Amino acid sequence: xxxxxxxxxxxxxxxxxxxxxxxxxxxxxxxxxxxxxxxxxxxxxxxxxxxxxxxxxxxxxxxxxxxxxxxxxxxxxxxxxxxxxxxxxxxxxxxxxxxxxxxxxxxxxxxxxxxxxxxxxxxxxxxxxxxxxxxxxxxxxxxxxxxxxxxxxxxxxxxxxxxxxxxxxxxxxxxxxxxxxxxxxxxxxxxxxxxxxxxxxxxxxxxxxxxxxxxxxxxxxxxxxxxxxxxxxxxxxxxxxxxxxxxxxxxxxxxxxxxxxxxxxxxxxxxxxxxxxxxxxxxxxxxxxxxxxxxxxxxxxxxxxxxxxxxxxxxxxxxxxxxxxxxxxxxxxxxxxxxxxxxxxxxxxxxxxxxxxxxxxxxxxxxxxxxxxxxxxxxxxxxxxxxxxxxxxxxxxxxxxxxxxxxxxxxxxxxxxxxxxxxxxxxxxxxxxxxxxxxxxxxxxxxxxxxxxxxxxxxxxxxxxxxxxxxxxxxxxxxxxxxxxxxxxxxxxxxxxxxxxxxxxxxxxxxxxxxxxxxxxxxxxxxxxxxxxxxxxxxxxxxx
Amino acid sequence: xxxxxxxxxxxxxxxxxxxxxxxxxxxxxxxxxxxxxxxxxxxxxxxxxxxxxxxxxxxxxxxxxxxxxxxxxxxxxxxxxxxxxxxxxxxxxxxxxxxxxxxxxxxxxxxxxxxxxxxxxxxxxxxxxxxxxxxxxxxxxxxxxx
Amino acid sequence: xxxxxxxxxxxxxxxxxxxxxxxxxxxxxxxxxxxxxxxxxxxxxxxxxxxxxxxxxxxxxxxxxxxxxxxxxxxxxxxxxxxxxxxxxxxxxxxxxx
Numbered sequence: 001x002x003x004x005x006x007x008x009x010x011x012x013x014x015x016x017x018x019x020x021x022x023x024x025x026x027x028x029x030x031x032x033x034x035x036x037x038x039x040x041x042x043x044x045x046x047x048x049x050x051x052x053x054x055x056x057x058x059x060x061x062x063x064x065x066x067x068x069x070x071x072x073x074x075x076x077x078x079x080x081x082x083x084x085x086x087x088x089x090x091x092x093x094x095x096x097x098x099x100x101x102x103x104x105x106x107x108x109x110x111x112x113x114x115x116x117x118x119x120x121x122x123x124x125x126x127x128x129x130x131x132x133x134x135x136x137x138x139x140x141x142x143x144x145x146x147x148x149x150x151x152x153x154x155x156x157x158x159x160x161x162x163x164x165x166x167x168x169x170x171x172x173x174x175x176x177x178x179x180x181x182x183x184x185x186x187x188x189x190x191x192x193x194x195x196x197x198x199x200x201x202x203x204x205x206x207x208x209x210x211x212x213x214x215x216x217x218x219x220x221x222x223x224x225x226x227x228x229x230x231x232x233x234x235x236x237x238x239x240x241x242x243x244x245x246x247x248x249x250x251x252x253x254x255x256x257x258x259x260x261x262x263x264x265x266x267x268x269x270x271x272x273x274x275x276x277x278x279x280x281x282x283x284x285x286x287x288x289x290x291x292x293x294x295x296x297x298x299x300x301x302x303x304x305x306x307x308x309x310x311x312x313x314x315x316x317x318x319x320x321x322x323x324x325x326x327x328x329x330x331x332x333x334x335x336x337x338x339x340x341x342x343x344x345x346x347x348x349x350x351x352x353x354x355x356x357x358x359x360x361x362x363x364x365x366x367x368x369x370x371x372x373x374x375x376x377x378x379x380x381x382x383x384x385x386x387x388x389x390x391x392x393x394x395x396x397x398x399x400x401x402x403x404x405x406x407x408x409x410x411x412x413x414x415x416x417x418x419x420x421x422x423x424x425x426x427x428x429x430x431x432x433x434x435x436x437x438x439x440x441x442x443x444x445x446x447x448x449x450x451x452x453x454x455x456x457x458x459x460x461x462x463x464x465x466x467x468x469x470x471x472x473x474x475x476x477x478x479x480x481x482x483x484x485x486x487x488x489x490x491x492x493x494x495x496x497x498x499x500x501x502x503x504x505x506x507x508x509x510x511x512x513x514x515x516x517x518x519x520x521x522x523x524x525x526x527x528x529x530x531x532x533x534x535x536x537x538x539x540x541x542x543x544x
Numbered sequence: 545x546x547x548x549x550x551x552x553x554x555x556x557x558x559x560x561x562x563x564x565x566x567x568x569x570x571x572x573x574x575x576x577x578x579x580x581x582x583x584x585x586x587x588x589x590x591x592x593x594x595x596x597x598x599x600x601x602x603x604x605x606x607x608x609x610x611x612x613x614x615x616x617x618x619x620x621x622x623x624x625x626x627x628x629x630x631x632x633x634x635x636x637x638x639x640x641x642x643x644x645x646x647x648x649x650x651x652x653x654x655x656x657x658x659x660x661x662x663x664x665x666x667x668x669x670x671x672x673x674x675x676x677x678x679x680x681x682x683x684x685x686x687x688x689x690x
Numbered sequence: 691x692x693x694x695x696x697x698x699x700x701x702x703x704x705x706x707x708x709x710x711x712x713x714x715x716x717x718x719x720x721x722x723x724x725x726x727x728x729x730x731x732x733x734x735x736x737x738x739x740x741x742x743x744x745x746x747x748x749x750x751x752x753x754x755x756x757x758x759x760x761x762x763x764x765x766x767x768x769x770x771x772x773x774x775x776x777x778x779x780x781x782x783x784x785x786x787x788x
Contacts, residue, residue, distance in 0.1 A: 007668050007680040014666045021661075022635065027700060029737045038606060039635055047741060049764050051702035080774055095774075097701040121606065151670045151680070157639035158615055158673070161608025238612045277619055279672045281681035288684065342770055413760055414768035422763075424770045474758065 002292045012109045020102035044115030052096040055118040060128035060146040061089030061368040068355035070111045075348040085344045089368040121162045123153035127169045130369040134377040136325040142172040144290040163241035164249035179486030204255030207456035212252040215260045227280045232270035296363035302328025316399040332376040335398040339435040343409040344372030403440040412452030419452035421469025421476035462486035464527040466493040478505035511541045549656040550648035585613035592622040602630035611643045618644035618674030644674045691721035696742030716765040717753035762787045
């Protein structure tokens with residue numbers, strides 16, 4: 001994985017000093033909250049329901065065991081001993097004091113970490129495929145491109161006061177494991193006819209109040225024009241994105257209102273201009289970064305079989321491990337969704353354990369997924385049993401990857417000042433109702449996603465089943481959506497009808513899953529059956 | 545009028561008042577013009593060699609359109625004074641400079657020492673901008689261009 | 691009744707106006723009536739609180755109970771981590787919030 005050179009380190013150190021100065025000025029009263037707020041947001045510091053909340057960046061979801069240990073240290077020293085992994089591959093701490101924030105950033109900087117631009121109207125964490133560098137279906141590792149974009153977007157002087165936040169995802173396979181089409185810019189690495197590697201650009205996706213799937217804007221941008229093209233896309237947005245209405249300020253609204261063709265025309269015009277300016281790093285820079293992402297020293301003689309005689313171990317291997325491109329190896333998915341637990345939360349002890357496992361068994365590397373789980377990307381099959389035993393002891397061995405138990409839930413009204421309803425208790429109740437492993441397996445792949453408000457941090461529009469918490473005359477109410485997907489079969493969920501109270505929504509999930517079981521044909525997942533039979537049979541079951 | 549402590553040019557400031565964009569485009573002899581945050585900088589491109597001052601308004605510091613306007617003007621060769629006026633805080637100075645602004649007329653005074661500290665905070669930059677400073681990628685691969 | 695609430699500037703802790711000071715315990719909060727805006731402006735200026743605002747609450751035997759669930763969650767802590775709330779040992783506290 002990428003390692004900072006002196007320049008990268010100097011940037012982060014300077015940022016720490018800058019923020020320390022800004023924080024002191026705030027505490028002394030030289031800055032008002034209105035003046036300070038955008039500055040602290042650009043360092044990932046929110047003022048939330050219970051305290052300040054800090055969102056630490058985990059660039060494209062990749063981190064080392066040393067970095068993971070620092071995250072545990074921060075939880076212990078400055079917070080209440082746990083952290084929350086997010087749907088953008090970052091981590092959040094809920095109980096931060098402003099007066100500690102500069103020290104936290106200083107600690108993070110010692111392991112090449114930061115909270116730069118994890119909030120604010122700027123370019124956010126670049127996300128990517130959690131299986132990058134390990135999956136057989138990628139045409140190249142997308143992360144060097146993500147790193148190039150990360151540096152380009154960090155402290156970008158022209159694009160730090162955008163109309164709204166800006167999220168970019170980069171993948172390199174046809175299977176979309178990063179919800180790429182639901183980002184402001186989604187990039188898929190592709191080969192052109194000459195066999196050269198380049199980027200296909202999708203612009204204008206997003207969830208929130210007006211969910212949209214990003215249309216394709218350009219089918220090929222070569223490596224040495226990537227930055228020019230990204231600059232062009234951003235400049236058109238910075239100049240013409242709406243600033244009159246916060247809820248219409250994302251680039252998806254601009255692309256929609258201009259129309260895809262007009263947006264393309266404006267970008268191409270700007271791109272033609274940008275290309276004359278020499279802003280693009282030379283291909284040697286991408287090559288330099290790529291050198292950090294070569295394969296680890298795989299053991300070519302690693303045995304490719306696993307002893308599955310332990311039935312619980314077998315269930316976990318079958319559900320939570322994914323095929324690796326290298327024979328003898330597997331990708332391990334660590335579920336942060338224990339039955340009845342808080343999705344995405346991990347204690348400092350669990351974080352330390354995962355760091356240890358990565359160091360011992362996964363070439364020192366971990367990933368965070370947008371489904372709020374953790375991945376050990378390069379594990380010898382021979383080591384799976386030892387890993388599983390340690391995970392099981394620590395409550396991290398739920399064998400529910402991509403099953404209903406593997407639900408995404410935003411922090412919701414228990415933590416977030418933007419929320420209208422609590423999302424975690426709903427997740428816990430559903431998790432308990434469907435706790436039985438056989439039952440989950442019977443239901444198969446079922447991506448359940450829960451948001452506590454329209455901002456959709458729980459990605460409810462992209463759930464096979466989505467739940468949206470709303471405030472209905474002062475009480476919490478839950479709307480049900482069906483048929484969304486954030487994968488390559490991208491689609492936006494459709495609301496079923498009137499909402500439910502907390503117990504009602506759990507029953508509603510039972511009803512719709514029953515309809516699925518009754519109606520499905522061979523090989524159909526829940527979302528496939530829904531797409532075939534439509535909304536009516538589900539509505540009938542829900543509302544009579 | 546720029547704060548004299550926040551003017552980074554060697555020449556004398558113009559004494560001409562900055563006219564509005566509409567007025568400028570109608571009359572042909574003004575040499576100082578003001579762009580509001582929602583006005584198109586490219587409309588000035590045919591006249592850059594005649595202009596000695598372009599002032600760009602920042603009604604609120606969160607309105608970042610002026611940064612792109614400045615870049616566009618500098619990228620097209622504008623060499624006169626480029627002034628950021630309005631809700632400009634010390635925390636925006638460094639980015640504004642890198643986008644090509646060389647003078648500042650903030651609504652609330654900025655102490656010169658604070659300005660200096662802000663402008664010197666980051667020894668290196670990741671991006672090539674109109675300001676011309678070598679970005680980190682150029683330092684890493686000295687001698688090569690895209 | 692009307693309560694004045696905010697967050698402590700340095701620690702971020704949720705605070706309630708007691709009439710003369712700020713407390714993390716909503717039981718200490720007083721009814722500010724119509725005077726909320728004036729108090730909050732003065733206190734914010736003195737940096738004794740961050741982003742204060744006025745909320746509705748009902749007076750109960752146990753003290754003020756904020757009208758909206760969000761404010762009750764702020765007063766107490768996350769419903770899903772009773773151990774992290776201001777009343778970890780109180781088994782009935784869930785009913786107070788919800």
